[in-house]
Amino acid sequence: xxxxxxxxxxxxxxxxxxxxxxxxxxxxxxxxxxxxxxxxxxxxxxxxxxxxxxxxxxxxxxxxxxxxxxxxxxxxxxxxxxxxxxxxxxxxxxxxxxxxxxxxxxxxxxxxxxxxxxxxxxxxxxxxxxxxxxxxxxxxxxxxxxxxxxxxxxxxxxxxxxxxxxxxxxxxxxxxxxxxxxxxxxxxxxxxxxxxxxxxxxxxxxxxxxxxxxxxxxxxxxxxxxxxxxxxxxxxxxxxxxxxxxxxxxxxxxxxxxxxxxxxxxxxxxxxxxxxxxxxxxxxxxxxxxxxxxxxxxxxxxxxxxxxxxxx
Numbered sequence: 001x002x003x004x005x006x007x008x009x010x011x012x013x014x015x016x017x018x019x020x021x022x023x024x025x026x027x028x029x030x031x032x033x034x035x036x037x038x039x040x041x042x043x044x045x046x047x048x049x050x051x052x053x054x055x056x057x058x059x060x061x062x063x064x065x066x067x068x069x070x071x072x073x074x075x076x077x078x079x080x081x082x083x084x085x086x087x088x089x090x091x092x093x094x095x096x097x098x099x100x101x102x103x104x105x106x107x108x109x110x111x112x113x114x115x116x117x118x119x120x121x122x123x124x125x126x127x128x129x130x131x132x133x134x135x136x137x138x139x140x141x142x143x144x145x146x147x148x149x150x151x152x153x154x155x156x157x158x159x160x161x162x163x164x165x166x167x168x169x170x171x172x173x174x175x176x177x178x179x180x181x182x183x184x185x186x187x188x189x190x191x192x193x194x195x196x197x198x199x200x201x202x203x204x205x206x207x208x209x210x211x212x213x214x215x216x217x218x219x220x221x222x223x224x225x226x227x228x229x230x231x232x233x234x235x236x237x238x239x240x241x242x243x244x245x246x247x248x249x250x251x252x253x254x255x256x257x258x259x260x261x262x263x264x265x266x267x268x269x270x271x272x273x274x275x276x277x278x279x280x281x282x283x284x285x286x287x288x289x290x291x292x293x294x295x296x297x298x299x300x301x302x303x304x305x306x307x308x309x310x311x312x
Contacts, residue, residue, distance in 0.1 A: 001019065001020060001021070001022045001100060001101040001102055002017065002018075002019060002100070002101050002285075003017075003018060003019070003020045003062050003099060003100035003101070004016065004017055004018075004062070004063070004064075004099040004100070004285075004286075004287055004290045005018055005020070005059075005060040005061060005062050005063075005099070006047055006059065006060065006061050006063065007059050007060050008059060009047065009048060009049030009052065010047070010048070010049075011047075011048075012044070012047070012290075012291040012294045012295060012298075013291065014047060015047070015063075015099075015287050015290045015291050015294065016287055017286055017287040018060070020060075020062070020100070022101075022102050023096060023102055023103060023104040024104070025073055025074075025075050025104045026075055026104075027075040027076045027077040027078075028075050028077050028078065028106055028107055029074075029075050029078070029104045029105060029106050029107070030071045030073065030074045030075065030078055030081055030087075030104070030105055030107065030110065031071065031072050031073035031074075031102055031103075031104055032067055032069045032070065032071055032072070032087060032089065032102065032103050032104075032105055033069045033070050033071075033072045033101065033102055033311070034067045034068070034069040034098055034100065034101060034102060034103055034310050034311070035068055035069045035070065035119035035123075035309075035310055035311040036067075036068045036069070036118075036119040036120045036122065036123035036282075036307055036308060036309050036310055036311075037064045037066050037067050037068075037098040037099060037123050037307070037308045037310060038064075038066040038123045038124050038127070038305050038306060038307045038308065039064075039290075039293045039294060039296075039297045039306040039307075039308065040065065040066065040127050040128065040156065040297070041297060042065065042093075042127075043063045043064060043065075043294065043297070044294045044297055044298050046061070046063060047063060047294065055093060055095075057094075057095035058095060059095075060095075061095045061097070062095065062096055062097040062098075062099050062100050063097045063099050064097035064098035064099040064100070064308075065090055065091060065093060065097055065098060065126075065127055066088075066089075066090060066098060066123050066124070066125075066126045066127050067088065067089050067091060067098040067103050067105070067123060067126075068086075068087070068088040068089075068113060068119040068120075068121075068122030068123040069086075069087065069088075069119065069310075069311070070084060070085070070086055070087070071083050071084060071085045071087055072102070075107075077107075078107045079107070080107060080110075081107060081110060081112070085112055086112065086113040086115075086117075086119075086122075087105075087110050087111060087112055087113060088110075088111055088113050088117075088122035088123065088125060088126055088263065088267075089103075089105050089109050089110050089111065089126060089258075089260070089263070090109060090126035090127050090130055090256065090258045090263065091103055091104075091105045091106075091109055091258065092105075092106065092109065092258060099285075099290060099308070101310060101311070107260070108258075108259075108260050108261075109258045109259070109260050109263075110260045110263075111260050111261075111263035111264040111266075111267050112264065112267065113267065114267055114270055114271045116271070117267070117270060119309075119311075120279060120282055120307045120309060121270075121276075121277050121279070123307050123308070124156075124277035124278075124279050124304075124305035124307055125160075125263070125266055125270075125277050126263055127156075127256060128156035128157045128159070128160055128305060129160045129263070129266045129275070129277070130256050130257075130258070130259060130262055130263060130266070131157050131160075131235055131254070131256045132157050132158075132159075132160035132161040132164055132211075133160070133164055133262055133265065133266060134254060134256065134257065134259075134262070135157075135161065135211050135233045135235065135254055136148075136161055136164045136165050136168070136209075136211070137164065137168075139231070139233045139252060139254055140209040140211070140231050140233060141231075142165055142168050142170050142208070142209050143168065143169075143170070143208075144168060144169030144170065145169060145170070145171070146170045146171070146208035146209065147170065147171045147173065147204075147206060147207050147208050147209075148165045148170045148171065148172050148173065148207065148208065148209045148210075148211070149173045149174070149175075149200070149204060149207045149209070149210045149211070149222070149225060150162055150165065150172060150173070150174045150175075150189075150210075150211045150213075151174070151175050151200075151210070151211060151212055151213050151214045151218055151222070152175065152176070152213040152214055153174030153175060153176045153180070153184040153187070153189055153192075154176040154177070154180035154183055154184060154303040154304070155213055155302075155303070155304075156302075156304065156305045157211075157213055157235060158174065158176075158184075158211075158213055159187060159277070159278045159303075159304055159305075160266075160275065160277075161211050162174055162184060162187045162188050162189050163187050163188055163269075163274065163275045163276070164269075164275065165188075166187070166188030166189075166274075167269060167274045167275065170208075170209075171190050171191075172188060172189050172190050172191070173189070173190065173191040173192075173193065173200075173204050173207070174189045174191070174192060174193070175192075175193045175194075175195045175200050175218075176192060176193075176194070176195070177194060177195065177196055178194045178196065178197070180303050181194075183278065183303055183304075187278070191204070199221075200218075200221070200225070201221040201222070201224045201225055204225050205225055206225075206227050207225045207226050207227065207230060208226075208227055208230050208231070209230065209231045209232070209233075210222045210225070210226060210230070210231070210232040210233070211232075211233055211235070212232055212233065212234035212235065212236065212239075213234075213235055213236060214236065215234060215236040215237040216237075219232070219234055219236075219237070219239060220240075220243060223243055223244065223246070223247035223249055223251075224247065226247065226249045227249075228248045228249070229248065229249065229250065230249045230250070231249065231250045231251070231252075232244070232249060232250070232251040232252075233251075233252055233253070233254050234251070234252075234253050234254070235253075235254055235255075237253065238253040239251035239252065239253060277304070277305055278303065278304030278305065279304055279305050279307050280296070280302045280303055280304040280305060280306055281293075281296065281302070281306055281307070282307045282308070282309050283306070283307070283308050283309070284308075284309060285308050285309060285310045289308065290308065293306050293308060
């Protein structure tokens with residue numbers, strides 16, 4: 001099957017189109033014919049070698065950890081899915097990723113796509129959507145009426161976090177550039193702070209929960225706007241325990257946990273119109289398409305998700 005792999009760490013030019021063996025499945029897995037995948041920051045961070053200690057994979061490595069497609073084979077112990085089902089998934093983080101025509105996935109990491117969801121939309125949801133859901137719902141335990149600050153609201157995770165927090169009934173503040181005001185407002189943000197013109201730490205206070213997707217000074221300043229015993233969750237770097245204690249807040253770092261049931265929860269929210277993916281651009285499935293997609297992701301100027309169409 002066709003795949004885009006890296007044979008060594010480095011720049012986007014390391015993404016090479018090649019032919020690899022189609023995955024075999026075990027009794028608890030299904031084989032998904034991938035119609036679309038997406039690009040996330042983990043992809044190019046792994047490509048550059050930043051995550052090689054966390055994930056010491058052997059080369060060649062097929063990047064990509066989002067997929068939407070159709071089940072073509074299923075293992076003998078798989079009960080909840082059938083051949084022909086339209087599914088989307090955030091597979092386990094292995095060296096056999098989703099920049100490929102097929103991927104093997106465990107049943108517990110799968111969810112069924114609503115009929116009205118396109119494969120491109122399905123590919124845009126899993127990693128970013130699950131990250132946002134777990135931060136807002138599981139770690140933040142955000143409740144109706146609380147005040148939430150979501151940094152980088154125009155980004156992939158930020159898009160979903162705004163919608164999920166609004167679905168719960170929170171008052172949502174987000175940081176973004178002025179050009180993205182219409183976007184974040186359409187997703188449900190109650191207040192936009194244009195980070196290019198205004199210091200968020202002077203513009204808001206009494207925040208119950210902060211989702212940090214930026215790190216650095218933004219993370220440090222976020223403690224100032226939180227209520228006592230408020231919560232901060234970062235998805236980019238572990239917070240300073242010392243700083244958190246100084247401000248009397250709870251701070252943690254979150255790495256996504258693959259979860260098919262929670263992905264099905266996002267599918268249900270899609271069906272009711274409460275959560276929708278925002279797609280920035282769709283690229284073709286060849287090495288130049290992936291290289292361009294990585295460049296866009298690394299620029300940090302993409303609002304929404306970057307999708308790769310594998311099969312029309």
